[in-house]
Amino acid sequence: MTDYFIGLMSGTSMDGVDAALIEVHDAGIKTIATLGYPMPAELRKQLLNITHPGENEITRMGQLDNEMGILFANATLALLAKANFAASDIIAIGSHGQTIRHIPDAPFHFTMQIGNPNVIAEMTNITTIADFRRRDMAIGGQGAPLTPTFHNHVFRTVERNRIILNIGGIANISILPANIDLPVTGFDTGPGNCLLDSHMQLHFKDKTFDNDGEWASSGKINSTLLSSLLSESYLELPPPKSTGRELFNLPWLEKHLQKTNVGIAAVDVQATLLEYTAQTISQAIATQNINGGEIVVCGGGCHNKALIQRLKELNPHHQLTTTIIYNIDPDFVEAIAFAWMAHATMNKIPCNLPTVTGASKAVILGGVYYVK
Numbered sequence: 001m002t003d004y005f006i007g008l009m010s011g012t013s014m015d016g017v018d019a020a021l022i023e024v025h026d027a028g029i030k031t032i033a034t035l036g037y038p039m040p041a042e043l044r045k046q047l048l049n050i051t052h053p054g055e056n057e058i059t060r061m062g063q064l065d066n067e068m069g070i071l072f073a074n075a076t077l078a079l080l081a082k083a084n085f086a087a088s089d090i091i092a093i094g095s096h097g098q099t100i101r102h103i104p105d106a107p108f109h110f111t112m113q114i115g116n117p118n119v120i121a122e123m124t125n126i127t128t129i130a131d132f133r134r135r136d137m138a139i140g141g142q143g144a145p146l147t148p149t150f151h152n153h154v155f156r157t158v159e160r161n162r163i164i165l166n167i168g169g170i171a172n173i174s175i176l177p178a179n180i181d182l183p184v185t186g187f188d189t190g191p192g193n194c195l196l197d198s199h200m201q202l203h204f205k206d207k208t209f210d211n212d213g214e215w216a217s218s219g220k221i222n223s224t225l226l227s228s229l230l231s232e233s234y235l236e237l238p239p240p241k242s243t244g245r246e247l248f249n250l251p252w253l254e255k256h257l258q259k260t261n262v263g264i265a266a267v268d269v270q271a272t273l274l275e276y277t278a279q280t281i282s283q284a285i286a287t288q289n290i291n292g293g294e295i296v297v298c299g300g301g302c303h304n305k306a307l308i309q310r311l312k313e314l315n316p317h318h319q320l321t322t323t324i325i326y327n328i329d330p331d332f333v334e335a336i337a338f339a340w341m342a343h344a345t346m347n348k349i350p351c352n353l354p355t356v357t358g359a360s361k362a363v364i365l366g367g368v369y370y371v372k
């Protein structure tokens with residue numbers, strides 16, 4: 001039997017909606033079509049503003065929830081048109097939503113993704129599943145990362161150890177041991193593109209990211225700043241752990257810059273942030289004692305040539321590739337994962353990995369907004 005599902009994702013980078021239409025059948029999955037739907041600059045600004053505490057948050061969040069719902073629905077309609085599919089061909093949409101707050105460790109821990117699923121269901125006429133993370137959190141989990149379940153399903157092999165490295169705004173790894181008796185583990189390593197993007201935007205108003213890491217490559221690493229950044233206690237925490245913009249943001253960088261107490265040129269700060277990103281990812285991998293095997297990269301950071309080059313140098317015992325060699329577009333792995341999770345939820349299959357999130361058990365994720 002062949003069923004079709006759509007996955008929708010907008011990550012911490014807020015660079016746009018990734019939409020994927022997949023086919024799920026007994027032997028596995030196949031990507032039918034993908035589409036990157038642009039994030040309007042004004043909406044992005046408002047989303048960035050609401051990621052930290054501010055005035056009138058509830059009203060602003062309510063409005064943004066609907067605006068994001070419309071954006072996700074429009075991305076879906078554009079994807080259907082591109083693929084020449086009708087709404088009635090699709091069993092369900094898995095919509096991750098837009099994270100605006102992720103606080104997994106405070107006494108009243110919570111995570112919040114917006115993008116009103118009622119709007120998505122009504123505008124597309126497709127059953128929509130959303131709110132994937134909070135059920136895991138309700139049973140003691142971090143609610144993140146969730147994609148290791150999908151990585152385990154499509155990328156695991158008995159032939160070699162594989163590490164899936166997703167470099168989104170935040171970077172996360174999934175460890176897929178070749179020995180199937182060993183559990184899958186995974187966690188957020190720290191910043192992916194978020195610090196590089198934020199610092200770029202601070203200095204170049206018309207740019208959202210450092211193309212190919214060129215600006216970073218033209219600077220010099222400042223070792224005082226680098227060691228200050230490396231002293232961040234999140235890096236030492238044992239998994240399960242997850243993080244977000246609440247920690248790795250410009251005020252956090254500013255605090256470290258003030259601590260170093262020396263004037264550092266902006267370009268050298270960017271070079272240091274790139275090195276920091278590469279080192280934190282590589283150190284997290286090193287703690288896993290995986291001898292050899294592959295590091296398979298996905299997420300927008302795989303296009304940052306300078307970052308990939310450093311990751312290769314810092315992980316000489318691993319072969320570094322991208323998911324493209326396994327026929328999955330690295331820019332759409334997360335969207336495809338949420339399409340696959342929609343399939344799991346519709347079939348009442350639990351989809352979180354307690355060994356990753358720390359939840360007390362595996363549970364069915366998400367709320368379903370039916371259209372029929």
Ligand SMILES: Nc1ncnc2c1ncn2[C@@H]1O[C@H](COP(=O)(O)OP(=O)(O)O)[C@@H](O)[C@H]1O
Pocket residue numbers: 010011012013014015016167168169170193197208209210211212213298299300301303304305331334
């Ligand atoms: N050519 C490139 N050079 C450097 N960075 C890039 C390039 N293309 C994409 N990126 C980075 O990828 C990010 C988007 O990655 P993505 O996986 O969509 O993250 P998220 O899941 O957080 O939205 C951009 O914000 C940018 O930092």
Ligand SMILES: [Mg+2]
Pocket residue numbers: 010011012013014015016018300
């Ligand atoms: Mg993105």
